[in-house]
Amino acid sequence: MKFKNDIKKSIFHFEEGYSLGQAINEADRCLLCYDAPCNKGCPAETDPGKFIKKLRLRNLKGAIRTIKENNILGGTCGIVCPTDKLCEEKCLATGIDRPINIGKLQRFLIEYGWQIGFNPITKKEDKNIKVAVVGSGPAGLTCAAELAKEGYNVTIFEGNEKPGGNLRYGIPPFKLTHDFLDREIEDILSLGVKIQCNSSITGKDSIENLLNKGFKAAFVSIGLTNPYRVNIPGVNLKNVITSSDFLRDVNNRNIKKVSDIIKKKNIAIIGGGSVAMDTVITCKILKGNRVYSIALESQEELPADRADIHKAIDYNVIIKPQSKIKEIIGKNGVVIGVRGIETEWIKPQDFSPSNIREIPGTEFSLKIDTVIFAIGSGPDPKIKDELPSVKFNKKGFIDISKKTYLTSVKGIFAGGDIVNGPNLVVNAVEDGKKAAKSIMKFLKEQIK
Amino acid sequence: MKDLSITICGVKFPNPFMLSSSVVSNTAEMIARGFEGGFGGVSYKGIGGPHIEIINPAPRMHSYNYGSKKMVGIQNVEQTTDRPLKDNINDIKWLKKNYPKNVVMVNIMGFNKDEWRDLAIISEDAGADILELNFSCPHMSVEGSGMKVGQAFELVREFTEIDRNAVKIPIFAKLTSNVTDITEPAMYAKEGGANGITAINTVRGLIGVGIDDFVPYPNVFGKGAISGYSGPGIKPISLKCIVELAKKKELSLPLIGCGGIETWIDAVEFLLSGASLVQMTTSIIRYGHRIAEDLCEGLSYYMEDKGFKKVKDIVGKALPNIHETSEFDLSRQGAIQFDLDRCIGCGECYIACQDAGAQCIDWDSKKRRPIPDETKCYSCMICSFVCPIDNPPLITFKEIKGKKIYMPPSKM
Numbered sequence: 001m002k003f004k005n006d007i008k009k010s011i012f013h014f015e016e017g018y019s020l021g022q023a024i025n026e027a028d029r030c031l032l033c034y035d036a037p038c039n040k041g042c043p044a045e046t047d048p049g050k051f052i053k054k055l056r057l058r059n060l061k062g063a064i065r066t067i068k069e070n071n072i073l074g075g076t077c078g079i080v081c082p083t084d085k086l087c088e089e090k091c092l093a094t095g096i097d098r099p100i101n102i103g104k105l106q107r108f109l110i111e112y113g114w115q116i117g118f119n120p121i122t123k124k125e126d127k128n129i130k131v132a133v134v135g136s137g138p139a140g141l142t143c144a145a146e147l148a149k150e151g152y153n154v155t156i157f158e159g160n161e162k163p164g165g166n167l168r169y170g171i172p173p174f175k176l177t178h179d180f181l182d183r184e185i186e187d188i189l190s191l192g193v194k195i196q197c198n199s200s201i202t203g204k205d206s207i208e209n210l211l212n213k214g215f216k217a218a219f220v221s222i223g224l225t226n227p228y229r230v231n232i233p234g235v236n237l238k239n240v241i242t243s244s245d246f247l248r249d250v251n252n253r254n255i256k257k258v259s260d261i262i263k264k265k266n267i268a269i270i271g272g273g274s275v276a277m278d279t280v281i282t283c284k285i286l287k288g289n290r291v292y293s294i295a296l297e298s299q300e301e302l303p304a305d306r307a308d309i310h311k312a313i314d315y316n317v318i319i320k321p322q323s324k325i326k327e328i329i330g331k332n333g334v335v336i337g338v339r340g341i342e343t344e345w346i347k348p349q350d351f352s353p354s355n356i357r358e359i360p361g362t363e364f365s366l367k368i369d370t371v372i373f374a375i376g377s378g379p380d381p382k383i384k385d386e387l388p389s390v391k392f393n394k395k396g397f398i399d400i401s402k403k404t405y406l407t408s409v410k411g412i413f414a415g416g417d418i419v420n421g422p423n424l425v426v427n428a429v430e431d432g433k434k435a436a437k438s439i440m441k442f443l444k445e446q447i448k
Numbered sequence: 449m450k451d452l453s454i455t456i457c458g459v460k461f462p463n464p465f466m467l468s469s470s471v472v473s474n475t476a477e478m479i480a481r482g483f484e485g486g487f488g489g490v491s492y493k494g495i496g497g498p499h500i501e502i503i504n505p506a507p508r509m510h511s512y513n514y515g516s517k518k519m520v521g522i523q524n525v526e527q528t529t530d531r532p533l534k535d536n537i538n539d540i541k542w543l544k545k546n547y548p549k550n551v552v553m554v555n556i557m558g559f560n561k562d563e564w565r566d567l568a569i570i571s572e573d574a575g576a577d578i579l580e581l582n583f584s585c586p587h588m589s590v591e592g593s594g595m596k597v598g599q600a601f602e603l604v605r606e607f608t609e610i611d612r613n614a615v616k617i618p619i620f621a622k623l624t625s626n627v628t629d630i631t632e633p634a635m636y637a638k639e640g641g642a643n644g645i646t647a648i649n650t651v652r653g654l655i656g657v658g659i660d661d662f663v664p665y666p667n668v669f670g671k672g673a674i675s676g677y678s679g680p681g682i683k684p685i686s687l688k689c690i691v692e693l694a695k696k697k698e699l700s701l702p703l704i705g706c707g708g709i710e711t712w713i714d715a716v717e718f719l720l721s722g723a724s725l726v727q728m729t730t731s732i733i734r735y736g737h738r739i740a741e742d743l744c745e746g747l748s749y750y751m752e753d754k755g756f757k758k759v760k761d762i763v764g765k766a767l768p769n770i771h772e773t774s775e776f777d778l779s780r781q782g783a784i785q786f787d788l789d790r791c792i793g794c795g796e797c798y799i800a801c802q803d804a805g806a807q808c809i810d811w812d813s814k815k816r817r818p819i820p821d822e823t824k825c826y827s828c829m830i831c832s833f834v835c836p837i838d839n840p841p842l843i844t845f846k847e848i849k850g851k852k853i854y855m856p857p858s859k860m
Contacts, residue, residue: 021516028516031836034795035813056515095792096836 011250011285014177018108027055029093030100037090038102043430046071048087048102051109064113065120067106068187071433072121072145073138075110075184076167077426078103079176082274082305086426114183123191124151129443132157132215134201137165138425139221139416141188142432143439148191150440155215156193159200165223166417167425169248170275172282178251207386211411216446217439220387220398220407220414221432224377224422230270230353234328239335243269243279243374250282259286261370266290268338268366270325271374272297277308279374284315292366294320296343296356323364324356328371339365376422387412397421405435406442413439450748452488454759456702456724457618457643459577461551463488464759465715465743468706468727469555469580469622471526476539480547482732486740489551490543491622491646491727494528494582495536495571496556497563502530510665512655512681521679522730523655525587525666528557537574544575555622557582559593561610568611568619578617581608581642583633584624584649587675595649598624601636608640620704622646623689630689631696638699646704646727647689650676679730683708687721691770694722710739712746719759720766781851783822784808784831787842791817797831797843805830807856824854 018026036049047070054063067074081087083103091099113119131147133140136158144154162168164181189195201207210218227242229235239261249258267288269279272295283291293312295302299321302309312319322343329337342362346355379396391399391408398407398414405413415431417423452463467473467482469491479490496502505525512521529536543552554576558564568579583604585594597603604621611619621637623630625648634645654674657664664672686707693703705723709715710731718726731739747759756762793816801809801818808824809831811817818831832843 025516031792031794031796033793034799034811035816037793037816092792092794093836 009285011172011174011282012177013174014180015174017111018104020108020112023055023105023108023112026101026105027052030056031093031096032056033092037092038087038100041087041090042426043086043424044071044077044426044433045430046074046077046087046106046426048106052100052102052105055105055109060109060112061118061120064109064118067109068113068120071426071429072142072188073167073184073425073429075107076138076176076181077429078105078107078110079180080167080171080274080425082303082308082424084306086424110184119187119190121145121149121187121191123149126153126192127151129153129447130155130215131439131443132210132218134207134210134218134220135159135165135222135416135418136163136195136197137221137223137416137428138167139223139428139432139435140165140219141185142429143219143221143415143436144193144432145188145191146433146436147439148188148193152440152443154193156195157199157201158195158197159202161197163195163197169251170244172247172250172278174282174285175278202382202386204385205388208389208409208412216443217411217413219405219432219435219439220390220412220418221416221428222380222383222418224417225380227373227377228375229373230325230375232325232327234330234335234338237328237330237335237371238333239369240328240371241373242377243271243275243372244377246279246372247275247282255286262286262288264289265369266292266367267370267372268292268294268325268368269372269374270294271376272302272304272319272321273374273376274304274308275376276374277304277312279372280312280317281308281315283372284312284317290318290366291315292318292320292368294323294325294340296322296324296353297351298322301351324358325371328368329365335368335371337365338368338371339363377417378421379418383418390414395421404438404442405431406438411442413442449744450751452744452747452751452759454724457578459551459618461488461725462549463744463747464719464725465740466490466551466553466704466725466727467732468729469494469582470729471524472729472732474529474531476542479539479543479552482737482740483543483547483550485737486744487550487737489553489577489725491553491555491580492536492540492543492576494555494557494585495533495567496528497559497567498533500559502527504530505666505668507666507668510655510667512677512679519679519730519734521653521655521677521681522733523653523665523675523677524650525668525673525675527588528582528585533570537570540571540574540576544577551577553578553580553620555580555582557585557588557593558607561607564607565610565614568614572615572617576617578644579611579615579619580646581611581619581621581637582649583607583637584622584626585676586624586626586650586652587673595624595626595652598633598649599627601633604633605636605640608637608642612641618643620644620646622649622706624649625685625689625707626652629692631692631699634693634696634699634701638701642701644702644704645693645699646706647693648682648686648707650678651682651685651707653677678707679734680708680710683714687717690718690721690723691767694764694767695770710734712743712750715743715747716750716762717766719762720764721770722764722767724760724763780847781853782827782845782847783825783851784820784827784829785822785844785846786818786820787844788817790837790842792837793817794836796834796836800830800834804828806854808854822848823851826853 038048051063051066088099133156227244325340327339343356415435416428466489473493509524514520554571556567583598588594621642703723704725705718706727798811806826810819
């Protein structure tokens with residue numbers, strides 16, 4: 001059975017959100033819990049218990065205000081969050097039948113606000129203090145908005161042509177359209193935040209130098225731009241790519257280039273997270289033939305949102321859990337297949353690749369034309385030149401004080417994936433919020 | 449299927465379920481489908497005299513919603529039939545010819561004495577089994593009609609008397625709840641010769657006001673009016689009226705219950721409270737004639753389960769249990785009981801008890817479970833109303849022998 005909106009014909013077909021009536025129906029199922037557990041499931045403290053109660057009592061503007069005040073990217077989070085592992089995991093309505101669709105309610109309220117022209121976010125008097133933000137992904141956008149609300153003069157430096165970071169280039173458009181993202185960024189621009197695109201802060205000392213150019217503090221949220229590949233034989237063959245490059249091409253509408261390696265091809269996607277699911281579904285919409293998601297985790301351990309996994313299954317994606325690719329086979333420099341084996345964990349609850357054991361006799365080989373790695377990204381190796389005085393940890397991420405988000409250099413703060421490694425959008429929002437608070441505290445002390 | 453028939457004033461109904469005089473009984477075609485669907489009888493939509501042209505307002509109705517639940521009630525400004533009298537009479541004749549086993553009651557509303565008499569005679573001649581005199585429409589725009597008659601008790605008697613003298617068929621007076629005591633006009637109707645009472649018509653109400661244009665619903669081109677409110681929302685009022693009428697010893701007339709009946713359970717409640725028949729409109733607006741199947745089946749199984757042989761045996765069974773509050777035994781007290789094994793930890797009971805109850809429920813924030821203290825509980829039961837776990841309910845009432853009522857101490 002096919003449900004409305006379920007099977008998309010185009011990667012640009014953006015699923016519709018709730019209507020007012022559907023949202024009211026869904027909110028009516030909410031138990032309006034005391035000390036609502038859903039709130040504790042949201043790293044950004046978006047406060048679903050409160051905004052759903054407000055929606056239930058038809059205080060729609062108040063509900064929108066609750067979301068936007070707590071999470072300036074509330075609409076986007078409503079769409080991209082793996083809610084089944086966050087707020088909805090804690091939802092007690094599950095004890096009756098199923099959790100409240102909090103993500104969709106959140107998205108609805110933000111879209112409703114746009115529809116009625118209601119912007120609840122206000123800005124305090126200009127403090128005339130300049131702060132730089134490097135990188136316009138979710139952490140940078142949130143930090144900038146929080147600072148701007150308090151009257152700070154914020155400029156975001158973005159290397160790409162358009163703002164949004166992974167929100168724009170790392171998520172397929174059927175999941176989050178550029179129009180939606182642009183509209184949410186507009187809310188941030190309305191606070192007076194300036195975004196300078198096409199302006200990579202590159203070169204030696206470049207980020208640290210911002211402090212000499214009139215900026216009283218800088219927040220580094222440049223994300224991870226160096227997609228990982230597993231070092232196995234054949235990894236450098238033609239048609240072995242990364243989800244990061246693939247989704248960037250899709251978002252830049254290089255459809256011809258992408259189709260050449262996807263249409264009617266057999267594709268192996270290595271990974272089982274949200275990005276892997278986005279990638280397999282995109283491949284299927286682009287008429288990929290046999291599309292595999294091959295992951296070390298078991299089906300129930302897959303880190304992707306459950307809804308995304310089910311969607312992938314609806315698209316006839318073949319999920320191969322607890323499996324490992326050992327070799328990519330090539331002919332004349334081009335991929336023609338993969339060889340792998342089934343695996344199991346040695347110790348439970350340790351999902352690192354070093355913790356797997358191969359199961360003899362489960363070897364398999366697949367006829368594959370394209371291999372896409374969707375196993376996350378690491379920091380750009382050049383970053384250390386741009387931040388020569390900043391300390392990095394063993395994994396290559398920026399070292400910060402967990403409490404203050406301050407790096408080893410006074411005035412330079414950092415947050416998001418460049419600090420944590422690959423993580424959720426909502427965690428980046430959390431970092432942006434907390435870092436902004438700390439930056440403001442720092443600036444107040446400086447001015448004293 | 450059990451025999452669901454019931455005989456009232458010598459007229460045999462195949463079952464106690466009727467379409468009430470309203471939009472659902474506007475034409476023979478509609479009513480025929482209702483009969484086919486399983487309704488036992490109809491109160492044919494109110495017919496008036498030929499010389500007053502009825503033009504219905506537009507729009508005629510508006511739905512009253514609660515949360516995501518649509519149509520908790522309906523407000524309407526519908527008048528009596530706007531079809532020509534001749535057509536209605538022909539339809540009544542056709543129904544009697546084609547559905548001889550179903551009961552056709554004709555609802556009439558005159559605007560003067562002659563009209564009341566003429567309409568009664570015309571209806572009887574057309575084959576009506578029973579007359580229903582409309583003393584209760586809450587929004588007739590013509591003076592001296594509808595509810596305004598029902599509120600002027602002398603007129604109730606006078607018009608009933610005129611019709612009693614004009615026809616032989618049984619006469620029911622349909623009354624309004626928009627009076628202090630519904631048994632008063634009922635007694636006047638009895639004095640005028642009525643053989644039974646239908647209660648109630650829609651309740652005068654106003655379901656809402658447009659907050660942008662300040663016009664109440666339904667918005668008739670910028671104007672609203674207090675008018676007839678019907679549906680599940682009025683059931684407690686209509687059930688109360690049936691009880692009052694049934695308990696009035698001097699009245700002792702057969703009753704037809706009407707107002708908010710939707711399921712067989714609602715119908716059984718009306719029967720238990722003293723009604724012999726029930727009429728419906730809003731539930732048919734909501735679900736269509738197909739509800740008749742469920743009403744009949746539900747009632748039949750209920751009778752089987754409870755060992756009732758005849759519908760008549762159900763009528764009035766609850767009446768001995770309905771008292772004045774002064775007759776309650778206050779020496780017996782109790783408290784809430786929790787089946788905590790089934791609790792999902794939402795804490796709704798805690799909020800209700802703290803903010804509107806006896807503050808007898810405490811909260812274990814670690815385990816997310818309520819901690820009830822039955823010594824402080826004063827049995828308001830509101831915790832059970834907000835608890836989402838039902839069927840069977842998680843929170844119930846239990847008598848506690850010798851329980852003293854806890855008084856919260858003063859702050860000063």
